[in-house]
Amino acid sequence: MAAAGPLPSADAVFPEPDMTRVELGWQLFYDPILSGNRTVSCATCHHPRLGTGDGLSLGIGDGGIGLGIDRKIDPENPPEQRIPRNAPALFNLGASEFTRLFHDGRLETDVTRASGFRTPLGTEMEAGFDSALAAQAMFPVLSGDEMAGHYSENDVAQVVRQGFLTGPGGAWDILAKRVEAIPAYRTSFDTVIGADTPVRFHDIANVMADFIRFEWRADNSPFDTYLRDATPLPASAAKGMELFYGKAQCDSCHSGQFQTDHGFHAIAMPQIGPGKAARFESHNRDVGRMRVTGAAEDAYRFRTPSLRNLPETGPYGHAGAYATIEAVVRHHLDPVASLHAYDPTMALLLPPDYDNDFALQNTPEDLAAIAHANELTPISLSDAEVSDIVAFLRALQDPGVAENRLGVPATVHSGLLVDQ
Ligand code: HEC
Numbered sequence: 001m002a003a004a005g006p007l008p009s010a011d012a013v014f015p016e017p018d019m020t021r022v023e024l025g026w027q028l029f030y031d032p033i034l035s036g037n038r039t040v041s042c043a044t045c046h047h048p049r050l051g052t053g054d055g056l057s058l059g060i061g062d063g064g065i066g067l068g069i070d071r072k073i074d075p076e077n078p079p080e081q082r083i084p085r086n087a088p089a090l091f092n093l094g095a096s097e098f099t100r101l102f103h104d105g106r107l108e109t110d111v112t113r114a115s116g117f118r119t120p121l122g123t124e125m126e127a128g129f130d131s132a133l134a135a136q137a138m139f140p141v142l143s144g145d146e147m148a149g150h151y152s153e154n155d156v157a158q159v160v161r162q163g164f165l166t167g168p169g170g171a172w173d174i175l176a177k178r179v180e181a182i183p184a185y186r187t188s189f190d191t192v193i194g195a196d197t198p199v200r201f202h203d204i205a206n207v208m209a210d211f212i213r214f215e216w217r218a219d220n221s222p223f224d225t226y227l228r229d230a231t232p233l234p235a236s237a238a239k240g241m242e243l244f245y246g247k248a249q250c251d252s253c254h255s256g257q258f259q260t261d262h263g264f265h266a267i268a269m270p271q272i273g274p275g276k277a278a279r280f281e282s283h284n285r286d287v288g289r290m291r292v293t294g295a296a297e298d299a300y301r302f303r304t305p306s307l308r309n310l311p312e313t314g315p316y317g318h319a320g321a322y323a324t325i326e327a328v329v330r331h332h333l334d335p336v337a338s339l340h341a342y343d344p345t346m347a348l349l350l351p352p353d354y355d356n357d358f359a360l361q362n363t364p365e366d367l368a369a370i371a372h373a374n375e376l377t378p379i380s381l382s383d384a385e386v387s388d389i390v391a392f393l394r395a396l397q398d399p400g401v402a403e404n405r406l407g408v409p410a411t412v413h414s415g416l417l418v419d420q
């Protein structure tokens, strides 16, 4: 077997947690108060029971009831469409190397800008976010399909519809005032920002980011232990590691301690669901990074995902097209053939069916464009080699992730129902 390439070092840097802030963020993360209709919390789509995702290929935000595969459509408020991308896991986002968020990296740290970030909002942005991770919270609360709800339904959705986001009376201000009006939140914020300072949306976002950094640190997998003190991996995982860093060259993209170069690559991943068309367009494509940069060479490039805790985080790929680790690894062996042979039963979607669930797969021009953009060279691996690689990927799971964590709160300060 070819010698493995250089292994990464286990030197990730995480901030020291401030538990007052972490516990406040914990409450807010699980509190549906941040959604227009007070029904969806961040945890609805990022639940620890579902690997900090939602366990679905493409989720349902506002208009659903319950969690994961048991989530049901609310007949009184059916959603117009599925969320167009797979809800990513939130593991290790506190490590300093994570500065780009979303499958297309449309939110990233950018020190050349006054705000410190590059975001699709441009100047329509509030100040005061302490990181890209905190600034991220601005987005789901504005999305009608995710948390805001539809425009006639509530105060947040109405102002979002009018484009009224920043400043007094804007969407983020309405949410901050809702939170501040609850005495237990106000008291907690007294400690964090001072009793005389009004609660602003960025204060909420900053403590939720502290919670995510603390709660889902997961850098103590068997692989991390191996890197730190050479404790051997089980035989099959050890062979898989050699392949990953050697012959299979997975580390040419999945590099570093968390198996990501934080870059963008086109690997002909199948696309399902509504896609990312602008309001006036009618297609089901998601061109990925090109939507951010406008550059043709970025078509169908998506961010290299970190490969931590995969047994919990499926389905896989930016649209969740593959429900198993083995299937998404096999996709890499011959991406274009795999794209054309895609079997819709590999997706995990809640009923009812939507017309656009598999529309792209039946649009030859779109398939051809995705195939044309592919950058990943096919590689031949035996079945035994594939299963060794999968064993290695399993050794990237931090089994201690559920211990010493806050877990799901029994109640939140608003008194609204918490998804358990
Ligand atoms: C309805 C489901 C849904 C809800 C509710 C939701 N998210 Fe997400 N989240 C997603 C999806 C889908 C993405 C990926 C979107 C994309 O790449 O365009 C995402 C991306 C993220 C990311 C970026 C992760 C990464 O690695 O790039 C973070 C952080 C995050 N969400 C945190 C939150 C927080 C905090 C809240 C509550 C304010 C929240 N989410 C509410 C579905 C949801």
Ligand code: HEC
Pocket: 244, 248, 249, 250, 251, 252, 253, 254, 264, 265, 266, 267, 269, 302, 303, 304, 305, 306, 307, 310, 313, 315, 316, 317, 318, 319, 325, 328, 329, 332, 375, 376, 389, 393
């Ligand atoms: C050319 C860069 C590149 C190489 C080489 C590469 N990958 Fe990937 N991989 C990606 C990108 C990009 C994605 C996400 C693509 C998308 O969602 O459209 C991905 C997705 C994955 C996923 C799904 C993760 C998730 O959470 O959705 C797994 C597992 C994976 N790769 C494993 C591997 C393995 C194992 C190898 C080596 C056999 C490998 N990759 C080689 C770029 C690469």
